[in-house]
Structures are given as C-alpha cells and as structure tokens.
Amino acid sequence: MDANVSNNKSFWTRLWHLKILLKVKHFMWRVICxxxxIKDCLLSRRVEVDSKCPVCNLIDETSLHALVFCLVAALCWKLQGVRFDSAAINNTTDWVQEIYQHSGRSEVNKIFMIAWMIWNNRNDVEWKQKGRGYKDIVTSAIHILNNWEFAQDRSFDFFIGFISQTEGNMCWKQPQTGTIKINTDAALFKIKQAS
Structure with missing residues (x-):
C-alpha cells in the first residue's frame, strides 16, 4: 500500500462514509491494503498455486488484473461505461484514487459494487468451476445495490398499502380475565388450478 494513502485521513474517511454494504467497504479496504x-500474494507467501488468472487463464493474477484488466472485468467496465487510464494505474491504490477523482459518490458506489461482484465471480470460477457472464455480473451488482439502498431509505411509508390511515395501527390488548387470547397473522393467495 502507498505510504501517502496509509496516512491520508480523507482517503479513508471517504471509503468508510460511502453509502454501500459494509462487506463491500471491507472488501475495498482489503483491495487497497x-x-x-490473489495468486501473486499467495505466491509471495510461499503458497504453491498456479499463478495464472482463473478467469482468463492467460496472465499471472494480481489484484489489479483480477478487478480491472482481466477480460471479464474489462467487459464489465466497458458495459457500465467506466474507463480507466491504464498508464496512470500501477496498483490498486492508484486505481481507487482514479475512481475517487473522476466519479461522484453514486458512481463510486456502483464501481465498488461491480468490483465486489467481479471478485465473487472470480471465486466462483476458482472454487466451483463456474462463472457468470459480464452482463450478469453488472446487472447483479446494480440490483443488489439498489435493493440495499431501498432497504436503507428512511422515507419509505410502510403504511402506503393500507386502505385507511388507522387500518395498520392495531395494537395488542390484554385479554380479559378467564379467557385465552391467540394472536395470529395470515395471508390468503388465490391459486390457479391447472386445467
């Protein structure tokens, strides 16, 4: 990790204050650190592994290759319309700094989410021998991000589905002495019968 980044409080503050899943923030922290x-890290720690990228199987795997320059990753970024200056990027810290410089907050969230899904796809290829297409990776990342943002939305009106203002305001009442009270919740669905 770049020494300038490790002491740069605003760099880390920006990461930890993003409105994104905590596991994605943690993932990006691991990327930056x-x-x-990744295979080059494992090899440097004397773990015997094949050095080739499990996704493209063409180039030795580094974090930068896996998340930015691998064929599937590059197609994800192209589909999303994200361009990186490969001449200015020497490591993952440079990559994240370029993202910060050229992207707004919501765009940074999408990029980090897609990077996390690219990583998940890489792991599926490595450990399950099955991967997703680049369109599915991007679609899944944006879908998960949108669902998470919707769940975090404090302005959502949970009573919007009720017919009247008081319909959703039922409260529990203590049963009368000598009686048994059973509280239930149920839903009915019409089932189409096959003809």
Missing amino acids: DCLP
Whole structure:
C-alpha cells in the first residue's frame, strides 16, 4: 500500500462514509491494503498455486488484473461505461484514487459494487468451476445495490398499502380475565388450478 494513502485521513474517511454494504467497504479496504488472497500474494507467501488468472487463464493474477484488466472485468467496465487510464494505474491504490477523482459518490458506489461482484465471480470460477457472464455480473451488482439502498431509505411509508390511515395501527390488548387470547397473522393467495 502507498505510504501517502496509509496516512491520508480523507482517503479513508471517504471509503468508510460511502453509502454501500459494509462487506463491500471491507472488501475495498482489503483491495487497497493488497491483502486479497490473489495468486501473486499467495505466491509471495510461499503458497504453491498456479499463478495464472482463473478467469482468463492467460496472465499471472494480481489484484489489479483480477478487478480491472482481466477480460471479464474489462467487459464489465466497458458495459457500465467506466474507463480507466491504464498508464496512470500501477496498483490498486492508484486505481481507487482514479475512481475517487473522476466519479461522484453514486458512481463510486456502483464501481465498488461491480468490483465486489467481479471478485465473487472470480471465486466462483476458482472454487466451483463456474462463472457468470459480464452482463450478469453488472446487472447483479446494480440490483443488489439498489435493493440495499431501498432497504436503507428512511422515507419509505410502510403504511402506503393500507386502505385507511388507522387500518395498520392495531395494537395488542390484554385479554380479559378467564379467557385465552391467540394472536395470529395470515395471508390468503388465490391459486390457479391447472386445467
């Protein structure tokens, strides 16, 4: 990790204040600190592994290759319309700094979410021998981000589905002495019968 970044409070503050899933923030912290279990890191720790990228199987795997320059990753970024200056990027810290410089907050959230899904896809290829297409990776990342943002929305009106203002305001009442009270919740669905 770049020494300038490790002491740069605003760099880390920006990461930890993003409105995104905590596991994605943690993932990006690991990316920046270069502590993902990527093959070049494993080899440097004397773990015997094949050095080739499990997704493209063409180039030795580094964090930067896996998340930015691998064929599937590059197609994800192209589909999303994100461009990176490969001449200015030497490591993942440079990559994140370029994202910060050229992207607004919501765009940074999307980029980090897609990077996390690219990583998940890489792990599926490595450990399950099955991966997703680049369109599915981007669609899934944006879908998960949108669902998470919707769940975080404090302005959502939970009573919007009720017919009247008081319909959703039922409260529990203590049963009368000598009686048994059973509280239930149920839903009915019409089932189409096959003809």
